[in-house]
Amino acid sequence: MDINWKWDMFFEAFPYILQGLGVTVGLTFACFLFALIFGFVWVFLRRIKFKPVNWLVTWVMEFIRSTPPLIQLFFIYYAWPMVPGIGVSLSSFESAILGLGIHFSTYIGEVYRSGIEGVDKGQWEASTALNFSTRQKWTKIILPQAIPPTIPMLGNYLIIMFKEVPLASTIGVVGILALAETYGTDNFRMLESYTIVALIFLVLSYPSAILINKLEKKMNRRFNKKAALQESKGAVV
Amino acid sequence: MINALIEVFPVLMKGINITITVFILSAIFSYLFAFIAGLCRVSNNKYVRGSTSVYVEIFRGTSLIVQLFWLYYAIPMLFDVGIDNRLMAGVLAISLNYGAYMSEIVRGSILAVDKGQTEASIALNLSRAQRMRIVIFPQALRMMLPEFGNYLIQILKATSLVSLIGMTDILYHGNILRSTNLSAAPTVYLLLLVFYFIMALPLIFLTRKGEQISKRGVAS
Numbered sequence: 001m002d003i004n005w006k007w008d009m010f011f012e013a014f015p016y017i018l019q020g021l022g023v024t025v026g027l028t029f030a031c032f033l034f035a036l037i038f039g040f041v042w043v044f045l046r047r048i049k050f051k052p053v054n055w056l057v058t059w060v061m062e063f064i065r066s067t068p069p070l071i072q073l074f075f076i077y078y079a080w081p082m083v084p085g086i087g088v089s090l091s092s093f094e095s096a097i098l099g100l101g102i103h104f105s106t107y108i109g110e111v112y113r114s115g116i117e118g119v120d121k122g123q124w125e126a127s128t129a130l131n132f133s134t135r136q137k138w139t140k141i142i143l144p145q146a147i148p149p150t151i152p153m154l155g156n157y158l159i160i161m162f163k164e165v166p167l168a169s170t171i172g173v174v175g176i177l178a179l180a181e182t183y184g185t186d187n188f189r190m191l192e193s194y195t196i197v198a199l200i201f202l203v204l205s206y207p208s209a210i211l212i213n214k215l216e217k218k219m220n221r222r223f224n225k226k227a228a229l230q231e232s233k234g235a236v237v
Numbered sequence: 238m239i240n241a242l243i244e245v246f247p248v249l250m251k252g253i254n255i256t257i258t259v260f261i262l263s264a265i266f267s268y269l270f271a272f273i274a275g276l277c278r279v280s281n282n283k284y285v286r287g288s289t290s291v292y293v294e295i296f297r298g299t300s301l302i303v304q305l306f307w308l309y310y311a312i313p314m315l316f317d318v319g320i321d322n323r324l325m326a327g328v329l330a331i332s333l334n335y336g337a338y339m340s341e342i343v344r345g346s347i348l349a350v351d352k353g354q355t356e357a358s359i360a361l362n363l364s365r366a367q368r369m370r371i372v373i374f375p376q377a378l379r380m381m382l383p384e385f386g387n388y389l390i391q392i393l394k395a396t397s398l399v400s401l402i403g404m405t406d407i408l409y410h411g412n413i414l415r416s417t418n419l420s421a422a423p424t425v426y427l428l429l430l431v432f433y434f435i436m437a438l439p440l441i442f443l444t445r446k447g448e449q450i451s452k453r454g455v456a457s
Binding site for chain 1: 298299307397398
């Protein structure tokens, strides 16, 4: 078999494709930030005790989680502007933030929930006994204890989102994948350009994954809340 | 709205066969790769272990869409011959990707089986293969069930990507409909999401069932 690899093409394409890295990484962090904030919304919506609301929130989360993010992106980008009355036209970058952000916020919400459930019941009781208001209870007692142990899991989701971000190229976000596609079709060199994209992803995500893994071990030793963390491991992407 | 629905529904249904075929094939091959790679990673031979780790890390470290494009567009270029069969490229990309993720679960579950079980089976004079087959693996399998269910839903979600390499699945038909009639877009994509959700429902219940089975009779 003939191996048809051209190094000169590889080196020519590399700087061109690398130009898109800023957009890809930027979009990743933007989506992540959105998901981090929106995740809290799910946590508080799920804590509403009124049965029908609780049921609705649970199934809306399940719906968002078990349908493809690709179609959700198309929905926000193509369909949302066409919805009469409430439709707004968003740029492809904004649509990607919204689409991927909402999709992953349902996972992040579950992570938060596992953290909150990991907080000892005594802490709630103590803060009630000390006459803290609901707001103080959350901001001063519960969340400062619930969130730090979830940091490694949130880090994992950051890496997972980084790998989902190239989906945004389908609605016209010009990140590394879109540039590789352009370069590949212009020069008939799909091989080198897609290999470069794969390499960039590997080089960035593999060391980060190792880093997160180390952090997780360290945190586990510190907080010793393995049981609580294990429970939310069901949410995977 | 109702008129639009009647118009859109049959068009999307044309692609349902492809979506389901891709899903079933991908699920079967994902499990196959997961078990093979997972068992290889607990092998005694360090070359087997090493080469499997390379496979797992490469496929977990890059994204599925990149792997799909790579398999479909780049491989044929590399060898001049290759996968011009879209179904094969799609199924292979999805199952290699999720096989890599799930092999970690297989490995983790096998390692999580209590050490005493291995010691007891050595004491009972079972061979290494027997130990794995009769004692360790059945206990590991039930630990894998909840995660396996979750990944089944992920695989279903991933099948939507095959439209990007030109397979005529439900999303492909939906996109064509949208490009000819932009005002139909809300109906098209909402219906697609509902389609996927309906297909995911049995998997969601299966996952819950798996969780129950894995918890039953185990002191935690």
